[in-house]
Each structure stands twice: as structure tokens, then as C-alpha cells.
Amino acid sequence: MPDILPDGFQIDLSIEAGDWDEAVLMILAERAIAAAFAAADLEVLDNTEVSLLFTDDASIRKLNAEWREKDKPTNVLSFPGSDPQGDVYGPLLGDIVFAQETVAREADEMGIEFSDHLSHLIVHGLLHLFDYDHQENDEAELMESLEKAILASIGIDDPYADRPLVADDR
Template sequence: MSAEPDSPGASRGRGPRLEIEINRQGGAWQPETEEAVLRAAQAAFEAALTFPETDWPAAAREAELSVLLADDSFVHSLNRKFRGKDKPTNVLSFPVPRMAAQPLISLGDIVLGFETVTREAVEQGKDLEAHVQHLVVHGLLHLLDYDHMNDEEAEVMEEYERRILETLGLADPYAGGQAPAAMREQGEEA
């Protein structure tokens, strides 16, 4: 699935534009998940361009993103191959090095693991689509060079996640007591 200019996943008018391609590689993902992914990715892209720490070329207001909705087996293989972690995880982010001369900048890829994402949503008492949106926002911020390797970075990234999710009408995903260190220990992205 790809977002067209008038679809929920692409911005209209003169604002930032994010082309989003969604593919599947296993998992029992539902069609509404794709709409949730499109909304979350566009909201994160538009908001992140306004954050002072975002290292983004001023003239570049168009980008593309690939999202893969996969099963845990596939995510496990990627996590093992690229991160040396022999287990599935919820989200992986694979940034593409930026080339200044590109008219349409590729941000990279976000991969979601169905079974892990579903299990986490149940364990945390969250709506699956809301959890997916949080993970897409989290993954996209990684593609824009945000990280949570220490508490200071984690606080900045989590604050931006909260702001973006609020624009989507979603609650603070960290309100349940998940500390910054807990997210870092999960090691969900590459």
C-alpha cells in the first residue's frame, strides 16, 4: 500500500510530504493497521521537522519511507543478522544514508513484528492500533537520528513521541511507568 497525495498518509498542500510504501511479510495484520501506520508516519514526519534537534536539510520537505508489516520469524532473522540479537522484537529501523542532492529523500525502513507487537499491546492493556502507531512514531524518530542510548536522549525522544501521539489523539505510552532505561533494554531498533 502506498500513500497518494490525497490519502491519509500523505500531506496536502505545501506542507511536508511523506510517501509511504507498506508491504507485508507474514503476520495476521488487519487492513486498519495500514491506515494507522500511514497516519502515524505522516504525523511524526511533519512534527519532527519542527523539532530543533532534527538534522534535516531546510529545502528537503519531501521524503519516502518503507514500512514492512512482518511476522516475528522474519523480524527475528533481521534482528539476528543486523544486530546480533537472537530473538524477535517489536520494531526495527533501518536508516538510509542521506544524499544532499536527492529531490526525494529516502528515510529508510521500519519493520514491525506482528506477534511481539500484539503480545505487548495485550500485556500493556493497549489498543493494538495505538501501540502500532507508537512504534511507527518511535521508529521514524530513529530514522531521523533520534535515539535513547542514555537518559538525556531518552527524555528528548520520549517527549517528542508524546507530542506526536497527542496530535493523533493517543495517550502517553510511558504513563504506565515504563522508564527510559526499560525502552533501551528492549533494544527494538537497528
């Protein structure tokens, strides 16, 4: 798998709250995003930017309540940026927000490495910015199969193994 991002692709990484390691986050983000572009048919304009915000449960709970009317923390939220030009996205791809406590708790409950779970959520959030969804079973099947292929390309096991396919309403 080539470890190359599209021409001029920029990752704007910010830490708002929590005990995150910026250097590790950038390595995971670049690896996961490059794998997504290599394995999926994702097209962006040159010099497209994605914003990744790493925060805590309290902050993401507020966002989840405001934007999704769900007054609880969640692992990841995606906010699409500029409208695509046909099938080509950018220059502002969008924002992806991650909650440290929820990501850590889920990784622990699943018995997987925090970094593997976060990589999965980076891929998951990125696919949402490209209009992939999992509200209906057929959409969930397509999105999950793509996630599994992307993660396999970077040596991460199937995050959906031993779990029936179910549309998600997180």
C-alpha cells in the same frame, strides 16, 4: 493537527507475513507519520519515501540477529536510508519493520489497543530514521517526550505513563 504528509512523501507498505490488514495499516501509518511531521522538526526532500514492512516474529528475529546480534524477536527495527543533507533527509528515508506477534503481545500486556501500540511503534521507528535514539537517558528523555507529544496530537495516551525513564537496549 493537520493530516498532511510532506510534498510527494510516499509510504511503501509491504506485508511479508502475519495476519495484517493492509488498508488499516495504511490509515495508521499515514496518520502517525503526518502527526510526526506536524509535531516534530523533521525535514525531508520532496518525494521522499519510507518503506514499512509488516512481518512476524520469526522474520524479525532473523533481522535482529543479523543486524543487532540479538537472537530474539523485537517489536520494531529501523534501517536508515540515504544520508541526510544537513538536517534534511531523503530521498530514501529508510525501512521500518514490525513483528505482529510481539506488537500484539505487548499491547495485550499493557492493556492498550493494538492500533494505538502500532501507531506508537510507527512513530518510534520513524524517529529512529531521523537519528533519534534511546541508548542514553538524555537521548531517551528527548525521544520519549517527542513521541508523547506526537501521540497526544492524535489522541493516543502516553505510552510511557507509570514507567520510569530508562535507556533501552532492545
